[in-house]
Amino acid sequence: MEETLRASVKEALISLGAGEVDFAIEWPATLANGDFATNAALASAKVLGRSPRDIADELASMLKDSLGELVSTVEAAGPGFVNITLARAVVTKQIASAADGGANWGLGTANAGQRIMVEYGNPNPFKEMHIGHLMGAVIGESISRLIEASGATVLRDTFGGDVGPQVAKALWALRLDGVTEPASAQEIGKAYMQGSNAYEESEEAKAEIDALNVRIYDVVGKQDDPAGLSEEDRALLHLWQRGREVSMEEFNRIFGLLGTRFDYTFFDSDTTKPGLEAVASAVEKGILEESEGAIVYKGEKKGLHTLVFVTSRGTPTYETKDLGLAYLKEMRAETDSVIIITAVEQIGHFNVVLAALEDIAPVLGKKTSHLAHGLLQLTTGKMSSRKGNVITASELIQELLTVTAARNADPLVAEQVAIGALKYMILRAAPGSNVAFDPEKSLSLEGDSGPYLQYALVRAKSVIAQSEMKPDTSDAPEAAFELERLLMRYPETVRRAEAFRAPHTVVQYLTQLAGEWNSFYANERIRGGEYEGYKLALAAAFVTTMENGLTLLGIPVPEKM
Missing domain, CATH: 1.10.730.10 (Isoleucyl-tRNA Synthetase; Domain 1)
Incomplete structure (x- = not known):
């Protein structure tokens, strides 16, 4: 109906000599004022050199004639609005x-006919899912359903960090406590907090965790052919595999409660190789460059900032993994567009990553966009899984269930x-707004x-x-x-x-x-x-x-x- 009304208003404006004027068709503030309203008279007053109310009166008469049996009343109102009430038969x-x-x-x-991949949720294994991840999971699922309601085929994916500093911190603490078979996500979450605190408080622990981080990358990279690994490294690989498995079981339980299912689950360990290959190619092309032993993208040329893609220790950063993920998604599924949903904290990160992606792989870069949501906050302030005062997603849901x-x-x-x-x-909450639960x-x-x-x-x-x-x-x-x-x-x-x-x-x-x-x-x-x-x-x-x-x-x- 809105399209029909818009066409009639446009036709009337053309006959008045204001066919190029932009106008709005909107809902009146109160239902008593009708079903639709237009500001066309106000918008065309300057062009026509007439008072908005005079134009509104004439426009109302013209619309009443052109819309005929579709409307019961068309009336000028206020300084120059036109209110339209649909006929009883149309309403019925x-x-x-x-x-x-x-x-x-x-x-x-x-x-209709579009294939759109939506990435959201994204909790990291080896840490408990905190209530902040509920924002991405809930918003991402609703946006996916809205896109489906517009006729598109939606492919849902989630991306978790199964290698990197947080994994090294958790495994360091588990090994320190002699744990070889972690039994619950809570046990792993406590180990992560223990390792994270030790990392900040002890130089010795920091050095051990940094070394373990590099070692985990190496061991995980050989998981498809573990025969060449030492007994100690095989034990490390088993601990990593078991830890990821336990973490994902808990994540899937929570996603199930939320009514969310994913078509694809990607991990950092999947994206590291294609990401590093993309980085190497980008260095050859001069898109990325070496700086003080690291590989960086200098975003200043696009009004952004510099980001590191490979550290001076040779380990890939989140930026490299995001590049690898873009390529991996393209290999797994044909899509017309890709939407990445994360918290507002990552806006700066994705501005640079997507700028680099567009330079490295223009087709992928142009069809990928980032959508930010706000933070879920408590009265005590922002949560931190490192400090241990985090409220987990499971705890919040259980509180409500009780x-x-x-x-x-x-x-x-x-x-x-x-x-x-x-x-x-x-x-x-409006897009990007914080939520005080x-x-x-x-x-x-x-x-x-x-x-x-x-x-x-x-x-x-x-x-x-x-x-x-x-x-x-x-x-x-x-x-x-x-x-x-x-x-x-x-x-x-x-x-x-x-x-x-x-x-x-x-x-x-x-x-x-x-x-x-x-x-x-x-x-x-x-x-x-x-x-x-x-x-x-x-x-x-x-x-x-x-x-x-x-x-x-x-x-x-x-x-x-």
């Missing part, structure tokens, strides 16, 4: 589409509510929470189930309910959320929709009342819209609460 048709559309209601085609289990006897419902509470609080507020049923949306949905399902009449859109009252006008906005809300990579747009819409449904439920007699069939159709449209919206956010859809 949209409600029928929502009520009967099922999972297809709200889907678009903007990215509360929801006390309120819901069904363990499945308790889990659905807990995960819904967590995801809502993360996804309601409040467990108590997240579980409230009073509004602005995941459980609030879930409960509104369960209530609507109950109304339909308890009624003996079937939903019927032929029984529509003359005037549309405000709930109807809000329901019609869902497909465009999804389109905008995908276009701007902004799940919070859907969160805000669903919260408003739940409030409007609750008001409708409180003020209208649905079962046994006037227009019962149509009101049930509205309930069905609400259920479809809320279910589909929650699914896009990755928030579970409970059958009861």
Whole structure:
């Protein structure tokens, strides 16, 4: 409908002599002002040399004629806006589409035929997943679902650092304590903290961990042919393999709770070789250069800063691994674009890495983009897994589950509510914004929470189930309910959320929709009342819209609460 309105406004402006003017079609601030509004009169006033209100009056008349039976009213308002209210038949048709559309209601085609790889989550083995990783996992999954809703095929991947300083710190401490078979992610996480603290506090430990880091690279590089390794190195390789396995089992358990699955899991150890090959080629071409024994990319030529790709000790940095990952993704799957989702802290890193990638492999560089999310914070400040005051993802989820289990006897419902509470609080923030997580507020049923949306949905399902009449859109009252006008906005809300990579747009819409449904439920007699069939159709449209919206956010859809 928005495209139809835009075409009519454009045609009217052309006839007025202002066809080149840019204008907006938007939703009025309040539902009482109609379904759409345009600022075309305000935008064209200077070109036409007329007052915006005079233009708005004329434009309203022209649009009323051109849109005909599609609209009930077109009126000039304020200093020069034009408010448009759709005809009852148009509204009813949209409600029928929502009520009967099922999972297809709200889907678009903007990215039809595209293959898009989305990287997110990215917890590092040998450290426990902390709550900061929940941001990437939750936001990345929702963005992936929004892209799928636009018609694209999405390939999900996650990337973890299984070699590097953090691994050396954890293995150093495990070896020091005589551990050969780590049994849990918690045990490995404590070892990482022990090794990290020793690294900063003891020069001897620092030297040992640095040497172990180089050795791990060498041993892991020979894992496909371990026959030439010494007995000690084979033991080190086994400890590394077991540690990674235990870490990934825990990560996958948490991802499963969050409703996330990955098509590809990449590790640093996979990317080191192709990354170093890309670095060597880039040095030959003069894109990267040697500096004080290291290999660097001097980003100053693009207004950026210098980053090291290989240290003076000969070990590859995260930058080299990111280069290798870009090549590895290209080898594993054909894609039209690649999106990397990480915290805002890595904006500077990826600005330089993607600039270098575009110089080294222009095709890969041009189709790869970075999307940053904010940080999940506690009142005590930023978390640090090195200092040991980190709140892990598992601990936070368990805290929420303890509360929801006390309120819901069904363990499945308790889990659905807990995960819904967590995801809502993360996804309601605008892209790049930090989140201050409040467990108590997240579980409230009073509004602005995941459980609030879930409960509104369960209530609507109950109304339909308890009624003996079937939903019927032929029984529509003359005037549309405000709930109807809000329901019609869902497909465009999804389109905008995908276009701007902004799940919070859907969160805000669903919260408003739940409030409007609750008001409708409180003020209208649905079962046994006037227009019962149509009101049930509205309930069905609400259920479809809320279910589909929650699914896009990755928030579970409970059958009861």
